[in-house]
Amino acid sequence: MKIIAGMFLALLLASAVRGQDLPSSSLTRGTWELGAFAGGGTGLGKSDNTQFFFAGGRVGRILTGDHLSGWARGNFEWAVDVMPLYAIFPPLSGVYGGSFKPAIWQWNFTSGKTFAPYIAAAGGVVFSRSNIPPGDTSYVNFTSQGVFGVHIFTRPGRALQLEGEFGHLSSASLGNHNPGYNAFFTGSIGYTWYKTKK
DSSP states (O other): OHHHHHHHHHHHHHHTOOSSOHHHHHSOTTOEEEEEEEEEEEEOGGGTTOEEEEEEEEEEEEOSOOBSOGGGOEEEEEEEEEEEEEEEEOTTOOEEEEEEEEEEEEEEEOOSSSEEEEEEEEEEEEEESSOSSSSSSOSEEEEEEEEEEEEEEEETTEEEEEEEEEEEEEOTTOSSOOOOEEEEEEEEEEEEEEEOOO
16 A cells, blocks of 8 residues: 555656656666665465565666657666565565566657656566575575566656566576466566766
């Protein structure tokens, strides 16, 4: 409920922004993205009794100029997430660790005046202090995600970030058993700074 309230507040703040085309002036080829975020979520299906929490930072670089036209106009970005806090809470316990996500391949939609939605495919690794899921599994797991989100620009080069992702986590059989978490959903909120080339 707190996440939903935060997202609603972010949308209200963004509606007050007027004037120039903020995504087009900030999301240009060669621009660096620097961000901080926190979020959490839940397992789905058989894992719906497991919760996730994470916090970290993002570095990205926009690699192309705009392509396509109309609502689909946008550009391609490669980003990396580093999460020194990545906690998983199966029933009756908590497992703490960190995550590194070196492959976030993102399409930024740049046709809006204030909002810049995006979609991405992402993959990374989670290192934990004990095995996840609990049992004879592994303390190293891999993640793959389908991501959707939006940057809500408050001024040139500054944006609130709201993101959701559906993901999968498993050890790729590094341990004796590999039950993994076949599906989970997480949401996050963050703030992004863009360093545009002069």
